[in-house]
Amino acid sequence: MDIRHLQYFLEVARSKSFTKAAQALHITQPTISKMIKSIEAELGVVLFDRSGKQVELTDAGQVIFSQAQPIVSAFEHLSAELGDLMNLKRGHLRIGLPPMVGASFFPRVIGSFHEKYPDVTIQLVEDGAKKVEADVENGTLDLGVVVLPTKSEIFHHFSFVNEKLRLLVHPSHPLAGRSQVALPELSGESFILFREDFALHDRILAECIRAGFGPRVVYESSQWDFISEMVAANLGIALLPETICRELDEARVCTLRLVDPEIPWHLAVIWHKDRYLSFAAREWLRFTRDLLSRKRGARAKE
Template sequence: MDIRQLSYFVEVARLKSFTKASQTLLVSQPSISKTIKNLEDELGVLMLNRSEKEVELTDAGHLVYEQALHIMQSMKDLSLSIHELVQVKRGKVVMGLMPTVGALLFPQIIVGFKSQYPGIDIQMVEYSAKHLEVQVNDGHIDFGVTVLPVDTGLYGTFSLLKEDLVAIVDSQHWLASKESVDLKELEEELFILFSKEFALYDVVIQACWQAGFEPRVVHMSSMWDLVCEMVASQQGISLIPRSMASRLKHLPIHTAAITSPAMVWELALIYRRNQYLSYASREFIAYIQTHLPNQSL
């Protein structure tokens, strides 16, 4: 049994005529007759009473006709759904973000995308940078926004934002009167850093090593707000991206640029190479590339 057989049968049953069905289907009458006869043989029942002037449905024919209508409607619905999916009128995107990054880069992007593609559901989940890579690699999320570098053999990337790290100190700190500082000058300071699962932890530790010292880490946290509040409470200093420091005007905190060594924090969108990306995900990535060009702060 196939959809062609059912469509021929439905048209004959609807019009009660092989001749009329042949005209609407643009198929020869013998071909239609043979196809329906094959279907009857396959089902082992007589579906059409051909003895009357008009073709009439048998009891079995009525049953097949009703079921055939449902099947053909399901096929139409499936075709429409696939068309809508390919045309990116519906779908789902699961995007991984590091904490605070969503608020930093994506509110307007998501609003704009949703207005253009209202049928696409966007789900955002938060992970630390290292955990986010694992989620992308394992296929649990479609793509993520994390800190470079990543393994470019595994992941395709494009840069979203590149900026420097700055030192933040409380308003009474000796550095509060300076606009910039060499990282080496902070050797004796107490550091409040983000937890080891954050890529920012590695960036800071490696920069301190490059400057010739091991930082004295007194606190670590996975919460941005807590790190900044502890700095404001004179518990120590921290190094954070400039864009995040600019959001701390409500706290008694001073920001100073790091003159040496250069400390760059680069955000990028990553996706697993050689892994299927849905139409919706590809369209969202393209939208981000168009509406959020590479920035440097």
């Protein structure tokens, strides 16, 4: 049995399907079935219960699964480190970005990085910050952008945005002429929020409850521009970051300062403390930190 056998076994265990595992590994199903049977014959145990619609690990399979994961992980780390030495700045990055973050901050970063390192490919995955954080934790993503605070015991991070949420209302709304609004004043309003897999969803709900009321949520969306359009259609109010509010048409949507309390919107790039970072990932972090800090410095002088 070699490392490839263990890699194939782990893929079947995760996908619970020989067919899906074969597709993920770009091999035929008979090949992967034969390899699993050879492991079972070598060890003298049955690794998978094949009687249901999905294959499930047997008790013996569970033991092998728990032991195989660190072995394969160590081998992949070794291969990655050797690849760095041999290929230097070649590589592949998997980066998670919340939708409203990607368009506002990263096109220039990614474009400049690609210009300098054309042999490094970047896979961008758009998801809410909570999903991005979970995928960096489980290794599906190398790096991700999240809303702070994050799990300091698990992740390293660097912060690059420190803003606050602003209130969006329709120009005909009674609050539209105000310069600022206290959060408790919104207790009777209809809220338009991001979906539950976005960190701002939980943050806004928690702050409203702390302010003494449970918000009446009438719509939820994954797109900030759709949320702003619903406010422009007078379907409710919303809370969005300052960066997003700067992009809005003031004739169609009014933005006001939110106080008592202010709700922070702090963004950071995170990566796992206990996982190997490829040369490409380390260089992307250095490059991005430098570029975003210069951008933030330039904005502060405006």
